[in-house]
Amino acid sequence: MTSLTPNSLAALVESALSTRSSLLGRAVHAQIIKTLNNPLPSFLSNYLVNMYSKLDLPSSAQLVLSLNPSRSVVTWTALIAGSVQNGRFASALLQFSNMLRECIQPNDFTFPCAFKASASLRMPAIGKQVHALAVKDGQIRDVFVGCSAFDMYSKTGLRDEARILFDEMPEKNIVTWNAYMSNAVLDGQPRNAVNAFIEFLRVGGEPDSITFCAFLNACSDALYLETGRQLHGFIIRRGFLADVSASNGLIDFYGKCRDVGSSEMVFDRMCQRNDVTWCSMVTAHVQNYEEEKACMVFLQAREEGVEPTDYMISTVLSACAGLSGLELGRSVHALAVKACVEGNVFVGSAIVDMYGKCGSIHDAEQAFYEMPQRNLITWNAMIGGYAHQGHADMALAFFQDMTSGSNDLVPNYVTLVCVLSACSRAGAVEMGLEIFESMGAIFGIEPGVEHYACIVDLLGRSGMVERAYEFIKKMPIPPTIAIWGALLGSCRMYGKPELGKIAADNLFELDPKDSGNHVVLSNLFAAAGMWEEATLVRKEMKNVGIKKGVGCSWISVKNAVHVFQAKDTSHERNSEIQAMLYKLRKEMKEAGYVPDTDFALYDLEEEEKISEVWYHSEKIALAYGLITIPPGVPIRITKNLRICGDCHSAIKFISGIVGREITVRDNNRFHRFRDGQCSCRDYW
Template sequence: MICRATVSRDGNFFLSLINRAKTHSHLNQTHAQIIHNNILNDNITITKLVQKLLDLKATAQAKLLFTHTKSPDLFLYNVLIKGLKAYPFDSLLVYKNLRQQTTLVPDNFTYSFIIFAFSGASLSGSEKFGVLLHGQAIISGFGTDLFVGSALVDIYGSLEHCDIWVFNGMVKRTMRIDSTTLAVVLSGIAELQEMSFGMMLQSLAYRLVAIFTSMCLLPDLIAYNAMISGYSFNNKTESSVQLFKELLFSVEKVNSSTMVGLIPVFHPFGHLELTSLIHGFCFGILELHDIRLCPKWLSHFFVKCRILILIQILSHPVTITSILSACSQLGALSLGKWVHDLIKRESIESNIYVATALIDMYAKCGSIKEARRLFDMTRDKNVVTWNAMISGYGLHGHGHGHEALLLFDEMLCSAVPPTGVTFLSILYACSHAGLVTEGEKIFHSMVHEHCFKPSPEHYACMVDILGRAGKLQDALEFINGMLIEPGPAEWGALLGACVIHKDTNLAHLAFDKLFELDPENVGYNVLLSNIYSTEHNYSWAALVREVVKKRNLVKTPGCTLIEVKGHPHVFMSSDWSHPESKSIYAMLEKLIDKMRDVGYQMETITALHDVEEEEKELMVKVHSEKLAIVFGLITSEPGEEIRIIKNLRVCLDCHNFTKFVSKITERIIVVRDANRFHHFEDGTCSCGDYW
């Protein structure tokens, strides 16, 4: 007879498991063990589980678990009310249940959490609920509570001047004022930008300092920054500088937020000397990690006052690189060219940091030839310069892959050693150009010749290289042979390849792994649904979409930006908000009729299966990139190049549409999507239909 020892599991054991849980799957396993060990009546354990579920955005499961708790205590109610702050009316239902279905009495935390839920709500009438909840808090004796007061300041901030009234009431009742309350009310005052409240700001500030002093406390950095910013916004520059001096002599350490608040907003030209001093302070006194933050606020100031920066600080290379980096990320080519002209005027184009930033900007804004011209002109290239150009070729993909390889070989022959970023850039180029053998050789060289330990990004690139080329089993074997645990990047690359090559079985494996690692990512569900749709397995596609709906997952909406004569225009799918919408849709119909005459057919395979074919065509016909391209055709001169930026990967139908448009209109169309650039000309794309 075999005797098995029964291991006793108490609440502390499961609290430890819940704290260590990183994924939804881990929590589900822990929940099952809690049920198995009959600890469902332990409110401490259940409260921790609900809190963790809310942290992982498993809102529906958290509410379900709460509903099945026999005797929830006030702490559990408060945790759920706080966790549902993104869903204020769900939070309100829990609060209502607490008051009407239990004998529990709401405390100050209950009221602060429920009021705070409505303070950030953009829903119509949410302020009214906040006012009603304020009344209930007063009746319950929490009208003068610090936490409730802070939440009230936030919600009344949306009702003009009311936040000042609430704050004054808090001060008059000698409540304790924390820095969060102070930051909220001063931000409200600053945004009002009225002289009367600007004058009130000074008296409030002195009263706050008096309150802090009477409590034997000093204002913290958050309080100082809020007050300095409030003074600046209300044109009290001398007061903001005086407070800044006081801060320098305190125990608090100045940070970049302090410097942003110190910038004179209303009359910058009247404070050129102060601007120079601020600039000098950042680059001469702040520590290194603060210096890295300085370009952010300098770029912010640049947007407010271009000419001032040109006069005072534009010639600094760190500032230039920050501004060009912003242009790169936004795809703002016209602004980048404007900055380039200023750089030429200031004769700092030869600076290696500026030159590298220019190369990166032009490459990421679609002008790969200009990027290469500047690269060839640059002397004493550093590793970042080489990486920027190789990465640029990778973004532009097919047709540029071999140029990236030649450049990589040239770099190896130079005195500049490659870095992990270099290998990532060249592998990325191989992936988008379909260079499988070359990619495998480079990965092997990176590990065995250059002794680099591959990062998850390097592994994901190799999976992408193999998967895009149709070598799905090789990609799976590569993942299984990794020296580190495969993550979402590797399995995501495999799932994307399965979509391209319509391998449902392997897609299931990749999706199961991704669901365990990243359950809240709706993109993977969309990919799996698309695989089923392409195979006409519409029932499974519908099932996947139904799961997405039930879990309240939201797909990122597609949008496309086009810049016309220096002004950005953003389009959404089926967008009628643009002033030229009638002309755009009329032109779109004419274009599609012409394109059909030369063989264009809409790709509707991934559209919803339960609608008629005409409706499917209508759904894909009004995608955002099509509207943007048509608007570009209407507003530009014949033969002028059109450039658009899409926030998601371009779909198959829009890709074919753009090829036909480039053919019949004799235009070059450059599309930057989430992954790469597409250069359309005379009916073909630079990606070679390999994307």
């Protein structure tokens, strides 16, 4: 056996670090103690401090450091760098200050760590003090130190200081330029990033994959689709298409620019993919409302043995939320636990959001309370979940709790959207208006288009349809589809054909291809007995080539999905379904249900209309659920179009008769029926 010299022991420490095995690291340390007497040679002690700190074993690192009487700036920097790498930023700054207390001067390796810790903690006051030290001994001129100081100022929002540093840097390298571009994008200045790229090329810079990613981010941020496409060509010419990071950046860019087809093209042509590639592709589908495709890509990634990361899990959960796919959502939640990422705040918030949107508010609450840490997004998800379910009281209580006491969070734009939508769904008109009018003064958030839409919905849903229209006319920003859509919905609810026509005309202009608006207007006219107008709308639809999508409802039973269309008799258990429908119809009639034939789409005889609405797909899916799902288990149905008013009222009756909880997720929102009531206060 060769003798263990200090140099060979140092090599052993290095190899233990490279395997990331703390067990091996401790074994090597034991061997060193066995071989050499204390105190260890200083350089070997430094190796150990570095290893322990990087392996995220801070106590051991600190102990080895304190046993080294001749510890130097290198020893301390090894300790601090490990803390920064493992996200222990506050510890890093504490260690930095302990080092100064021992009168050891930081060097060009120490300063970047201290700047990064200050930047990550968003503590510009500390960053400034570190900067002063770096200026004092001239270290700021070093390209590493200068770049990290610039990054710190940018990330802590001190633009002027960042700009001065950048302009006065004696030397800039590619990292400096990349930092400049990335921070410009983060700061909402994508144009500056693009200009910096041009300047960088002009001074003879050679971009790398990080430069491309930063540029693509700028393009997707500002929706510079053409500029991004040109960069795609540039990436190909420079031979960077084989680079996984550059291609990942392209997938992300196209996805954010609503060109998911190009994302798929880049993805399909890649020879090598990593976990980020898969996650970017799933994200691109989710961002383009292609949740089914997102789930397919996720399952494909699983088949290929790609390990699920916290990023992937939170993205897939948002796909489940979009699909109201509770079963898949549950299995992804289980996967998060298995992958040990459920404690991650992104994953936890996505779990809360998924359960809230899938109607399992108790699961959402449980996930919320079990989270080791929560942030604003977690609270928003919970408030949004209550709003979805029509629990305005809980939404408002959580809002109150979030902003007060130990939580002390500052609400953002989305928080206010969730709160106002909760008021609207609960008919809390005064409360909603009060919050809307004071949100600028109290929370510093100026109302945006989503907030205006909530108020239109709030007024309209409460029967103040004319007031809602007056409100729209006075809006300082142009009304959007959501706003006219809310008005049209309330016109349908309260039978206001004239205003409905105005809302619909605006919708036709903004969104000519949406068949739903034509159908609602036609129904509105039909309900008011204005058959000619109703027929005219239908004719117009035909003339301009709009087809109403085929309505269907689906229900998941024992992991199989059963899809039904209106008047569907094709299911293998059709006779049982029909028998259940017959039984229900009889019992409902006895309970006082009267079919609402406004929702029969044609000018039919009354008897035919009744039959028309009776065989809507959601009722058939529900009948199937009642014969297959054991008593006590909630029945969940999803519909691709909006649930019709007759089905809504029928399911209310059914929930009372059969004593079960029934939820219907339609393409607009969530309806939870229990004891003859629905979570939404009213429906047209």
